Amino acid sequence: MSRDPEIRPAESAEALQEAMAEGFGFDWTADHVTHLARTLELERTRCVFDGAQMVGTCGAHSLRLTVPGGSLPTGGTTFITVRATHRRQGLLRAMMRAHLDDVREREEPLAVLWASESGIYGRFGYGSAALAYRGRIERAHGAFARPVEAAGQLRQIDVEEARKLLPPIYERVLPERPGHIARSEAWWESHLADPVWERDGASKFRYVLYEEAGEPRGFLQYRIQTRWHDSGVPNHILSVVELQSVDAVARAALWRYALDVDLVGTVIAWNLPADDSLPWLLADARRYRPSWRDGLWLRLMDVPVALEGRRWETEGRIVFALRDELCPWNEGTWELEAGPDGARCCPSQAEPELRLGAEELGTVYLGGDRFAALAGAGRIEGSTDAIRRADRLFRWHCAPWCPEVF
Numbered sequence: 001m002s003r004d005p006e007i008r009p010a011e012s013a014e015a016l017q018e019a020m021a022e023g024f025g026f027d028w029t030a031d032h033v034t035h036l037a038r039t040l041e042l043e044r045t046r047c048v049f050d051g052a053q054m055v056g057t058c059g060a061h062s063l064r065l066t067v068p069g070g071s072l073p074t075g076g077t078t079f080i081t082v083r084a085t086h087r088r089q090g091l092l093r094a095m096m097r098a099h100l101d102d103v104r105e106r107e108e109p110l111a112v113l114w115a116s117e118s119g120i121y122g123r124f125g126y127g128s129a130a131l132a133y134r135g136r137i138e139r140a141h142g143a144f145a146r147p148v149e150a151a152g153q154l155r156q157i158d159v160e161e162a163r164k165l166l167p168p169i170y171e172r173v174l175p176e177r178p179g180h181i182a183r184s185e186a187w188w189e190s191h192l193a194d195p196v197w198e199r200d201g202a203s204k205f206r207y208v209l210y211e212e213a214g215e216p217r218g219f220l221q222y223r224i225q226t227r228w229h230d231s232g233v234p235n236h237i238l239s240v241v242e243l244q245s246v247d248a249v250a251r252a253a254l255w256r257y258a259l260d261v262d263l264v265g266t267v268i269a270w271n272l273p274a275d276d277s278l279p280w281l282l283a284d285a286r287r288y289r290p291s292w293r294d295g296l297w298l299r300l301m302d303v304p305v306a307l308e309g310r311r312w313e314t315e316g317r318i319v320f321a322l323r324d325e326l327c328p329w330n331e332g333t334w335e336l337e338a339g340p341d342g343a344r345c346c347p348s349q350a351e352p353e354l355r356l357g358a359e360e361l362g363t364v365y366l367g368g369d370r371f372a373a374l375a376g377a378g379r380i381e382g383s384t385d386a387i388r389r390a391d392r393l394f395r396w397h398c399a400p401w402c403p404e405v406f
């Protein structure tokens with residue numbers, strides 16, 4: 001593009017879908033538009049136009065994200081594409097500028113996204129903040145070390161019941177796990193919609209509920225991909241879409257169910273928290289094949305509001321110097337004094353004990369990753385003592401995890 005990009009909201013869901021499908025390289029139908037429109041905030045899109053043609057797409061969801069001990073308004077970046085003819089000319093950079101300005105105007109102290117490739121968003125101050133673990137186990141090796149002592153029952157439910165019974169379970173889990181997103185009715189509608197083009201040859205969603213004395217305490221949402229060996233031996237794949245439970249017993253009961261479905265050869269989960277109990281339930285844990293990838297990326301848009309908006313399990317004080325080229329209002333030296341009763345984060349004249357960039361602060365914010373690991377990679381500077389204190393302070397008792405891509 002020879003002139004400055006013109007950035008404005010998309011005029012319709014259909015126009016956005018058309019340009020986005022081009023950028024991601026898939027064919028779209030009217031059903032895609034219906035699905036997109038469920039959660040679309042058209043006024044928050046920031047698209048690039050070259051004449052009449054939409055050549056760049058960028059959108060945002062107005063989210064509420066669970067952070068350690070609380071939740072904060074959050075701009076959820078989404079729908080990012082640039083048409084292949086217009087790439088590497090600065091269009092993504094221009095859209096991110098417009099998007100970050102919008103998030104700041106709305107006073108959302110955090111911004112989050114899922115990335116198609118892990119090399120893109122660090123430069124925009126986003127850090128990999130919650131990992132997504134993939135787990136795989138052959139059903140033949142699915143025996144548990146100890147029997148599940150579950151007093152409740154499992155019950156298959158259909159999508160109508162899922163619409164009623166899944167949200168209250170999620171509401172109970174939501175505040176406990178940093179990285180979760182509050183789901184509106186429209187988000188549930190989208191989450192359970194199950195369009196055929198998302199099934200990749202597998203079955204529609206199946207739902208199993210774990211109940212005790214009639215009270216729902218956990219659910220498993222999954223698909224089955226039917227497969228038969230040439231010899232006639234069944235070898236189906238059970239893919240866990242989401243497993244949520246209010247306690248460990250419900251979780252174990254649901255895992256037991258997943259590992260006991262006849263004709264299934266392999267159980268795969270595409271996105272589990274780092275501290276999921278499955279490997280510890282198994283009698284032969286070495287047969288479990290975990291691998292991880294980046295999941296939720298997070299950026300602090302307002303450093304004091306974001307840090308004062310989460311909770312802390314121990315007392316601590318740290319002075320750090322932050323680099324944030326794209327959001328210069330965050331730059332400078334900050335003193336964080338935090339403890340179980342809350343935190344105070346103020347500009348400081350003191351000598352910084354740590355030096356880090358916006359990306360690294362985004363990585364450690366939810367309490368999952370370690371200052372020490374980032375320092376070991378040369379990404380945070382500071383004395384061993386300061387790094388250890390920061391690690392103790394930021395740590396949270398459970399791993400951050402985002403159960404859905406948006």
Ligand SMILES: CC(C)(COP(=O)(O)OP(=O)(O)OC[C@H]1O[C@@H](n2cnc3c(N)ncnc32)[C@H](O)[C@@H]1OP(=O)(O)O)[C@@H](O)C(=O)NCCC(=O)NCCS
Pocket residue numbers: 023024079080081082083086087088089090091092093094114115116117119120123
């Ligand atoms: C990823 C994509 C949006 C980048 O758009 P673009 O307009 O070419 O990006 P820009 O020209 O603004 O590049 C901005 C910076 O990002 C870098 N960058 C762009 N795409 C990158 C990629 N895929 N991996 C790593 N870096 C990338 C550029 O080198 C540039 O770096 P610099 O300014 O720090 O030197 C575009 O390639 C695309 O549409 N890809 C397919 C769809 C997709 O993956 N979308 C992202 C969904 S999360």
